[in-house]
Amino acid sequence: MSGDVSPRQAASSAFLLVAVGGFSLFWAVFLSMLMRNSFLDVDIENLWHHLVLRIALFVGFGLCSFVVSRTPEGVIGNRRRNVMTALVALFSIIAAVSSATYFITQTAHPLGFDLIVWALAGAGLCCLFFLWVESVSAVSQASIVKCLALSVVCGCGFYLVINMLPSPFNIAMLAVCPLISLGILKALPRETERSSAEAIPLAESKKNAHMSWAFGAIYVVYGIVFGLGAGSVTQIAGDAVLFVGIAVLAALGALAAYAFMQRFAGRIAQSNMLRMVFPFLVIALVPMSFMSNVVYTLCNLLLLGAYVFVLLTSIAYELQTANKRRASYLFFIGRSQTALCVGLIAGYGLGLAASAAGAINLSVLSAIALGLVVLLAAFVTFSPTEPFVHGTENGEASPGSAGEAGSAASEDGTGAGDPSGEGPARGEHEPGHWKACCATLAERYGLSPRETEVFYYLAKGRGIEHIQNKLFISSHTVKTHTYNIYRKMNVGSREELLDIIEDEKRSQRGE
Template identity: 45%
Template structure:
């Protein structure tokens, strides 16, 4: 029997791969700029060699990014308007202007710029890049779930070589590329928005969204704590002398983190999207932090880079989770994504602050900081294992159950009416008894992994049943299945 099945639940989606590739390339320009700002001397300011200065400016950059995300999350309705989109695009332009002005001023006077100037510049740069990120998050919501995930992870993977090129080019080409990249990214965003194949996702008012989906307090707290660990690891790379091998290693780990997220979302979609990424990273974090507590030189550098790969994995999964839950719960995409990013930026900033305070005061060296980060990871492991860390507020210990490809939704209030509608649809489509069981679980937002465990059948059998269900119902996606149940 011929099947057109993806690795998840959906059969042939009719994905527009040229459109997705364009989106990945445009979004990759953002990641190239962000990684450059986060990892090395942004604005290519080679005259500043003080470790504390780099860390301090990075804290301001992350603070600006977090502040912008908080504003966007709280004003999600206005940001979704045409005027709000223009303001966010102006923010992206602001990054290019600030980066160009700061770099040209430094190279013109040949001396370090005043601290107050740098603080303003880095804060505005962080806000500008956060605006660009949210614009791309909103665009990704227009794609079907499999394509959305592919575009997101492809963009992060392509952002790694973009980072490498930005850091290896000589002045003024490096700063020129850094300044032009957000503008080019906005141009590709506009091309995609104007393409008839890009159908924007439905607008969801913030008032309605909050009633359907809100991040749980334990989930947000855990995300901040992980950000602290990543901030300590990323901040410690600043003490390593800049070199081509270091830039190459950073680029490789950035790409590896995106690849690991792709593998996880393909192989363990339900587990990852129910907060399982917290647990999956424990072994890797411990492997990275234990050697950092007593090793120096190249082994310590390798451990730093491994933490960077974990951060990219966490970042990718977090954005995918926000978009998946927003689609499943019919909630505001911008609000969920911006809120999650604000928590992560807060953790990263706190990690840099702790590293800055400890090393500048002489209270701790990086080996001791690594041991403290390891202790924090152990505490997190115990907390996540024994406490119910559900992504959304008001959920049970297992968290949100969303489909393997991110589509579907939970049962509506009134379980009896929902059950009756599902049974009526199943009878009308002529589904068999087993297909009806699978159909009922699909309608509740369950994915392949959950269904195979629930019914004690293989994933291949589940996909076969899903294919037959879609064929008999004459549909091609989980969203159409839900529309059939809801009578849309």
């Protein structure tokens, strides 16, 4: 395996336009399968039946995510891509045949048939999702966030179109959208195509990822809460107002994710991002426990917006973290999606149990979800370590956390983390190992000799003026080299650069 990592570049306008259009069709179909819709939930009085089908959907999605996360090569090869493309095409065939059959006969399919159909549909949607994630993962972090957010916003518009159309036109749209999305994927500009040199074996990804058990546990609890909310929306009578509400709240969740990543990318850890969602979950779940009708519906839709926010920010964080830690993006995102699916299945399952028993109403389930959120908030807030990463118990700075030494370095050349003027801002007790890490990173990211010199000073926490005086170059030249270094290493701040060095140190120690 090559040790080189191609620097991720900003996406061109043409790439973004095509990617947003194609990816949006996935989100339109995904929302149609996830939420209450106009033609798949015709016989809504059989609430338990619809909950069972959505459990089957996420069983298929979750199993496919798990298989993808275990990809031995760490990238989607041609053979695997062909299989995934076939499963997407199978989704379209299934959607067309099963929906059209129901529309024509007005007779429900046998439950066993529906379970198989929805599980295969979940696998097909999962394949389309990962094919699009692969396409956008090779561009810069800013382009990834923009593509994810805009594609969801556009997808919400397509969701409305699908649900507002009369049958059988909505059925045709549901079946055709994945095929069109695949076609757009094939026509996508190849300026950002991943090469086989970027393949990272599964064993190396596991070693470099430093994931803890809490990573999955937190996402499972989130999935339970979101599953309860989505299951509750399924019982609400479908009309144009509800469909508009679903589209608007999902779009707002995407825009909130975009604004958050623009504002805090590189300066806030993923666990802190999850903490910020707690107030919105509490606001949504408290009224759900004792109110109904319009307020109840709005609360469920607020949960949908929070789900979209968590989903998009998690994808962006995990793509960034995978690149920094030299691990497969399929491993990171596959693990998180599997955990979310497990939680969604459990959430739908709680609603199914309540519906079948008739002894527990959805208000009680909302109170249960609120209790889970409170416990989760207490765990994440008061946990003394970063819950996503192994190795922080010994006092190491966790990847993704702000680098105090780097952020405290002033532009006048005084590095707060390096009072002696010689040692690095982090790891002063082992300068030799620190220099070896910097040399390895400079070679890996293809830094020029002059960029490497600037990189060493940046890694020490030095400011612009200090660097220009040491290297006898202008401040403009220092800024140009700094920009090129950040671009090649796909970072947006000094803190992210220092985090990469910390991750490399851990990797070389074998931690």
